[in-house]
Amino acid sequence: MNNFNVKSGVLIALMALATLSGAAMAQSTGPDKVVASLGPVTVAQTEVERMLQAMPPADRAAAKGDRAGLENWLRQRVTSEAVLKEARSKGWADRPEIKARVEAAVKDATARIVAATYLESVTQVPTDYPAVSDIKAAYEQGKANFSLPATYRVAQIYLPTPANDAVAAKKLAEKAKKLSAQARTGDFAALAKAESQDQRSAARGGEVGTLALADMVPEVRDAVAKMKPGQVSEPVQAPTGIHIIKLLDSQAARTATLEEMTPRLQAALRQQRQQQLMQAYVAGLAPADRLNIDTAALDAALQKVN
Numbered sequence: 187m188n189n190f191n192v193k194s195g196v197l198i199a200l201m202a203l204a205t206l207s208g209a210a211m212a213q214s215t216g217p218d219k220v221v222a223s224l225g226p227v228t229v230a231q232t233e234v235e236r237m238l239q240a241m242p243p244a245d246r247a248a249a250k251g252d253r254a255g256l257e258n259w260l261r262q263r264v265t266s267e268a269v270l271k272e273a274r275s276k277g278w279a280d281r282p283e284i285k286a287r288v289e290a291a292v293k294d295a296t297a298r299i300v301a302a303t304y305l306e307s308v309t310q311v312p313t314d315y316p317a318v319s320d321i322k323a324a325y326e327q328g329k330a331n332f333s334l335p336a337t338y339r340v341a342q343i344y345l346p347t348p349a350n351d352a353v354a355a356k357k358l359a360e361k362a363k364k365l366s367a368q369a370r371t372g373d374f375a376a377l378a379k380a381e382s383q384d385q386r387s388a389a390r391g392g393e394v395g396t397l398a399l400a401d402m403v404p405e406v407r408d409a410v411a412k413m414k415p416g417q418v419s420e421p422v423q424a425p426t427g428i429h430i431i432k433l434l435d436s437q438a439a440r441t442a443t444l445e446e447m448t449p450r451l452q453a454a455l456r457q458q459r460q461q462q463l464m465q466a467y468v469a470g471l472a473p474a475d476r477l478n479i480d481t482a483a484l485d486a487a488l489q490k491v492n
Contacts, residue, residue, distance in 0.1 A: 222260040227268045309463035316455040324451045332442040339435040341392035344384035346427040362421035362428045369418045374432045
C-alpha cells in the first residue's frame with residue numbers, strides 16, 4: 187500500500203517465511219527482470235512481487251519501507267543458493283555421510299508428522315464444543331483485555347517521490363498541492379482513480395481501508411489523528427512519497443463485543459480442549475508409573491559423549 191501501513195520488527199521474519207521457491211532461484215529464461223544475481227543464480231522481479239503480495243498489508247508496507255533490510259535479505263538468499271548450487275555441482279549430496287544425515291532428518295521428520303497427525307486424529311474435539319455458555323463465561327473473564335483502538339476509514343491519493351531528483355520532487359510537491367485543493371471541492375474518488383499511483387487503492391477510489399493509527403506510517407498517522415470525517419488533508423510527505431488523505435469515517439476506542447470475540451474465543455477454547463485431550467491420551471498410553479529409566483545406563487551414555 188505504498189508505505190501507508192507499517193509494523194516494526196516483522197520484515198526479516200516474514201521474508202524468511204515467504205522464502206522464494208527453488209524454481210525462482212535459477213537462471214532467468216524469460217523477459218522477467220532480474221532483481222538480484224550472483225553469476226547464474228538470480229531472483230526475478232515477479233518472485234519478489236509475489237512474496238510481497240503474500241504478506242499482510244501492514245507487514246508488506248514495513249518491508250517496502252526497509253530498503254536496506256530487503257536488500258540484505260536478497261544478498262543472503264542469493265549467496266545461500268549459490269553455495270547450495272556449488273555443493274550439488276560437486277556431488278556433495280551424494281556423499282555417504284551426507285546421505286545418512288539427510289535420511290536421518292527425513293526419518294525424524296516423518297516420525298514427528300505421523301505421531302502428531304495420529305494424536306490429532308484420536309483427540310478430536312466435538313463439533314458442538316464449546317457451548318454458548320462457555321464462550322460467554324470466557325468473554326466476561328477476559329473482557330478487560332478485549333479493548334479495540336480507535337479506527338479510521340481512509341482514502342488516499344498517492345504520488346511516489348522521485349529519487350535523487352530535486353527538480354522533479356519540487357514539481358511533484360506543487361502538483362500535490364493542486365490535487366489537494368481539487369480534492370477538497372471535487373470528487374475525491376474520481377481524482378484518486380485518475381491520479382493516484384497506488385493501483386490497489388486507486389481502483390477503489392483511493393480507499394485504503396479501516397486502520398488503527400499504529401498501522402500507519404508516522405507522517406500519515408499524525409495527519410489522520412487531527413482530521414474529522416469528510417476532511418481532506420494537505421499533502422503529507424512520507425519517506426517514499428506524498429499522500430493526500432481523506433478521512434471517510436472513524437470509530438472511537440471501545441471494548442470488542444461478544445459477537446466480535448466469539449470466533450477467537452471459540453477457537454481458543456477448542457485448542458485448549460484438544461490440548462487437554464492430548465495430555466489425557468498420552469498419560470493413558472504411557473503412564474508415568476510404568477515408565478522405567480535406567481539411571482546407570484543414562485550416566486554411562488553421558489560419560490561417553492564429550
